[in-house]
Amino acid sequence: MHNSTNDNKSTSKKKVVAVVGGGLVGALNACYFAKRGFQVEVFESREDIRQAKIVKGRSINLALSHRGRQALKQVGMEDTIVSKGIPMHSRMIHSLNGTQSPIPYGKKGQVILLLQSAETYPNTNLNFAHKLLDWSTETGAMTFVRAEGAKEEIQADLIVGCDGAFSAIRKQFLRQSRFNYSQTYxxxxxxxxxxxxxxxxxxxxxxxxxxxxxxxxxxxxxxxxxxxxxxxxxxxxxxxxxxxxxxxxxxxxxxxxxxxxxxxxxxxxxxxxxxxxxxxMVSVKCSPYHLGDKCVLMGDAAHAVVPFYGQGMNAGFEDCLVFNEIMDQLNEDFSAVLPEYTRVRVPDDHAIADLAMYNYVEMRAHVNSKLFLFRKYVDNFLHIIMPRTIIPLYTMVTFTRTRYHKAVKRWHWQEKVRKDIVHVHFTLFKVSVAGCSYLLVRYPPNMLQALKSPF
Amino acid sequence: MHNSTNDNKSTSKKKVVAVVGGGLVGALNACYFAKRGFQVEVFESREDIRQAKIVKGRSINLALSHRGRQALKQVGMEDTIVSKGIPMHSRMIHSLNGTQSPIPYGKKGQVILLLQSAETYPNTNLNFAHKLLDWSTETGAMTFVRAEGAKEEIQADLIVGCDGAFSAIRKQFLRQSRFNYSQTYxxxxxxxxxxxxxxxxxxxxxxxxxxxxxxxxxxxxxxxxxxxxxxxxxxxxxxxxxxxxxxxxxxxxxxxxxxxxxxxxxxxxxxxxxxxxxxxMVSVKCSPYHLGDKCVLMGDAAHAVVPFYGQGMNAGFEDCLVFNEIMDQLNEDFSAVLPEYTRVRVPDDHAIADLAMYNYVEMRAHVNSKLFLFRKYVDNFLHIIMPRTIIPLYTMVTFTRTRYHKAVKRWHWQEKVRKDIVHVHFTLFKVSVAGCSYLLVRYPPNMLQALKSPF
Structure with missing residues (x-):
């Protein structure tokens, strides 16, 4: 048992949750598990990042949108975090949806707020400068090395790997048979x-x-x-x-x-x-996210995404929220919760990783193409005339909690509809009025009735 | 320097090639490098596999086809190996191509023959029971542990990783940035x-x-x-x-x-x-196949495939052949040969890994479907009337050295042609003659002229 936990807190009956990684997802997870009454031990290999100087040049700014906010809300952190952000009204986002906008954050500020929040729980310890040396997938026994070289042992009931795209926890998963894994630069x-x-x-x-x-x-x-x-x-x-x-x-x-x-x-x-x-920049996908009833991966450790959909942090935060929901459903029984988390979450995280990669390819290939811009135009037009049937993918991903993989499925259906409509139903007129040119689009009156969304 | 090499052989000017893994691809590589005059050190973690008992139950039988035979031919081993195989005339293969057939082999027999052939070169040492402990991507310094626990150091000019689907050599690649990797069970x-x-x-x-x-x-x-x-x-x-x-x-x-x-x-x-x-069963894909001018991956270490196209061993053997061809082109300059090998070989090995996976999915989904059988029938019919234009994919892969990725490209073109033909040009008659039913297919006389293969 970790020494500092025995000194002044009763841990005799509480299950120990070891959160590996004191970044954004680790800190939020600490709040979630602490709120449930577990004995939470956060291990971070770096020195106390709240005291450390900002490491410039290595953290892409992060945008907080609906999913992330919902996840923060559950542990009472939404307002605190949002008040420290700068609202962003970018032209690109305005053209897709005029009402809400992502909010960009420096990474460090948020981590500090979340770590401070985790520390307010008496059943939480933050252990900085603890580097994971080894751990057992069978027993949950973990060995850490401290900065001065001393070794420290801890016995965890659950290990939550939130240690980022190059996760040390994930290395044990790679040694297991039937662990699917890909990393794509x-x-x-x-x-x-x-x-x-x-x-x-x-x-x-x-x-x-x-x-x-x-x-x-x-x-x-x-x-x-x-x-x-x-x-x-x-x-x-x-x-x-x-x-x-x-x-x-x-x-x-x-x-x-x-x-x-x-x-x-x-x-x-x-x-x-x-x-x-x-x-x-790397895209990491893997499956399963759990090992027995002992270990689970969340955030970038489970699914690093390329930063072209602005969902990396939000997906990681939503991981915590989804896990929390499953903990409610299955009464905190790790042997049932962990496989269910893998079953539910893998398709969604794979979908957002694919979307981010797709956006990267699309941006490079089409951002200047007229066809691409025309398609965006048609999408928005359809959304205006059929707001419940055609919802832009970006809106579903950024402003709702529609499951990522369902958003992608619906998007594919919409793409098909759009193609059908463009090819079959539309008549386009170019009209000039008072020196300005307009594109007039006539669509058959029964078109809206004919389209029934399966969603 | 490895001790035994200094005892009785002059290695003062020869470059040292360390082949890690004494399986099929490692043994064949040893022959290739020895034939070129390098000092070849083969390291295998197991005891001398020629003396060991057969490990039953863990080696899917292997089929040797054209590519593998061509690779063996270059080091004079084709006849030796082929004479120890059992020709196979399976119904399935007959229906695709009546003239040639793959030959199945037990894995062990072939390895022994190849290791024996490698050992006939005076500039080759086989080092069994040598487990790789560590190696430097910078200097090529390698440390092995022997069965009795003693450590052994060697300095290699080139390290060739042929240590299979769970390659120890590949682990160093995974630590590098920008190494793309996937394993799919x-x-x-x-x-x-x-x-x-x-x-x-x-x-x-x-x-x-x-x-x-x-x-x-x-x-x-x-x-x-x-x-x-x-x-x-x-x-x-x-x-x-x-x-x-x-x-x-x-x-x-x-x-x-x-x-x-x-x-x-x-x-x-x-x-x-x-x-x-x-x-x-795992499918492994990665890129690049080399690290600087020091290390290169071949065989399953570079591309483990699922065993549903019978090309695993052939692709590994062809790796050796392709590397050898590039060594000729670029005068054995490792700093040029290694990147060129990655450039040339990655798309082909990825193509065969994808094909094997595709075949696995197809087999499960369509093997009993009438449409699938009809498509096979049309393919064969087209091959008969246009033998130079339409070549079944299986034929290109199994009986030629057409580059895998080109075979796939051509196949996609052919699929398109087949669809066009089936939808546009054919008239089908069902005819009964003397109690038997025939399907009569009429095609327009100018169809063959209209189809010009871009290949």
Missing amino acids: IPHGYLELTMPPINGEFAMKPNYLHIWPRNTFMMIALPNLDKTFTCTLFMPFEEFEKVTTGDQVITFFQKYFPDAIPLIGAEALKRDYFRLPAQA | IPHGYLELTMPPINGEFAMKPNYLHIWPRNTFMMIALPNLDKTFTCTLFMPFEEFEKVTTGDQVITFFQKYFPDAIPLIGAEALKRDYFRLPAQA
């Missing part, structure tokens, strides 16, 4: 740059997602609470490899992002561009 | 049973692939040189789990394979069925 890397405030104010308009689309690569910028912007440059690794000196960076920016040079600052740009190598 | 397992000779003769007709198709599961039997048959039962794991006692085995066989009970023997069946648990 995309050809793009990313690099983060900071745009400082000008005279104490944001250098560009806040509350917007700034995008510099440049065919095979792009830069985006998102506002932070400290009035800086984090600029993220996405580009194929082979392009990154061509830029090797400070002067080449300036030449490259002059060609593609001239307006960003004075805002970031030429000297900072030359320096920060090389602070870290371009970071890789 | 299918829901079926397999179990092997032996059918002994009767009065010194085969219990069933040899030279045939015996198949007992039973919808979601099936049994096949292949002849061995010692007049036994190896019967392999393929079945979903959940079905295997239902059979837990000897009596249940007999009941199960009485229901599905009654004719096999007296041939295997009821007592042997009860006993052997439980000798090993049902074995899992």
Whole structure:
């Protein structure tokens, strides 16, 4: 038994839940399990991340949307977290849905809030600088190494692996037979740059997602609470490899992002561009998510996604919520809850991983194509005339808790409907009125009745 | 440097190639590298497999076809190996191509022949009972543990990982960034049973692939040189789990394979069925196949396939042949050969892994469907009237060295042609002559001219 837990808290009857990983999903999970009355031990290999300096350049900004908010709400954290975010009204999102918008966050701020919330439970311990050395899938016995080299043992009733895309917990799963696993790196890397405030104010308009689309690569910028912007440059690794000196960076920016040079600052740009190598992006899928009644994977450890649907954090948060719902249904019986969690959650997490990858491919291939834009236009038009039948995929994913795999299924059905409608029912007129051109679309009056949604 | 190599052979100028894994692909690779004059060190974790008893129940019989034969031919081993096989004229294969047939082999016999051939080269050492402990991707320094616990170090210029589906060499690849990897287990397992000779003769007709198709599961039997048959039962794991006692085995066989009970023997069946648990089947794909200029993966270590296209061993043998061809083209410069091998070979190995998986799905879903059989019929008909335009996929894969991914591409084109033809050009007549029914197919005279193969 972990020493500090015995000192001042009664753990004689409480089951011990070891949460491995003190990031976003680990911290939220700690709140969930603590709220249920388990003895919760959070293990994080890094030093107390609340005291640590921000590691710049390695965390893509995160957008919190409906699923994530619902998950936070259950442990009373929605308002606390939302008040620390910057609402974003990006043009792209406006055109899909005018009423709600994702909210971007720096990763660190949220983690701190969630860890602080977890710590308010008397039955929770945060153990920093604990690196997992080994653990038994049979008994739940775990061995950690502390920063100074001392070993520490703990016996867990349940191990929750929330230790990210390169999960140490998942390594044990890979040694089991019949564990399905895939990791796919995309050809793009990313690099983060900071745009400082000008005279104490944001250098560009806040509350917007700034995008510099440049065919095979792009830069985006998102506002932070400290009035800086984090600029993220996405580009194929082979392009990154061509830029090797400070002067080449300036030449490259002059060609593609001239307006960003004075805002970031030429000297900072030359320096920060090389602070870290371009970071890789990986999509991880696996199944099952559990081992016996002892261990379960959540968040990026179970399903790292590429950051092109803005759902990575939300999917991880929803994992906690779904697990919690199943714990209610099956009376906290781990031997029943864990297989049920795998059964329910795997198809949804695989769906969002596939969607994020699909978006990456679509963005590169079609973002400038007229057909793609016309399709988006038709989608929105159909949504307006049939709001209950045709719901844009983005809306289902971002603003509802429709199960991811059901959203994808419905989307495929809608795509079929859209094709049928476009090919069969529409008549298009180009009309000019007072010097402006309009596209007039006539559709048969019985079309709406003929379409019955199976959903 | 490995001790035994220094004792009696001059290695001062020869580059050292460490082949990890003394199975089929490792042994063939040893021949290839030895023939080129490298100092070859083969490391196998098991004891000398030539002296070991046959491990029954864990090796699906292997079929040698064109690609594998071509790879053996290059090192003068084709005739030796082929003479030890049993030609197979299965009905299924006859119906696709009457002239050539795959030849099944027990795994062990072939490995012995290949290891013996490798050992005839003075610049080759076979090191059994050497388990890989660690190796450096930077320097090629390798550490092995011997059976008695002693450690052994070796410095390799090139490490060739041929250590199978659960490759130890591949683990280092998984630690690198941007290594794409997937392992997918299918829901079926397999179990092997032996059918002994009767009065010194085969219990069933040899030279045939015996198949007992039973919808979601099936049994096949292949002849061995010692007049036994190896019967392999393929079945979903959940079905295997239902059979837990000897009596249940007999009941199960009485229901599905009654004719096999007296041939295997009821007592042997009860006993052997439980000798090993049902074995899992995995499909492994990864990319790249190389690390710098130091290490390359071949065979199952690079691409384990499910055994439903009979190409596993052939693909592994062709790996050696393709690598050898690239060594010729690029003058044995590892820093150029290794990336080129990845570039050329990855799409082909991925294609055969996908085809094997596709065949598994098709077999289960369609083998009893009339549409499927009709499609096969149309394929064969088209091949007869247009032998150069329409080549059955199975023929391209099994009897040619057409690159796997090109075979798949051509097949997709042919599928399209077949659909077009079936929908547009055919007129079918049912004719009765002298009590027999015939299907008469009329096709337009200009059809053949209209179809120009892009291949």
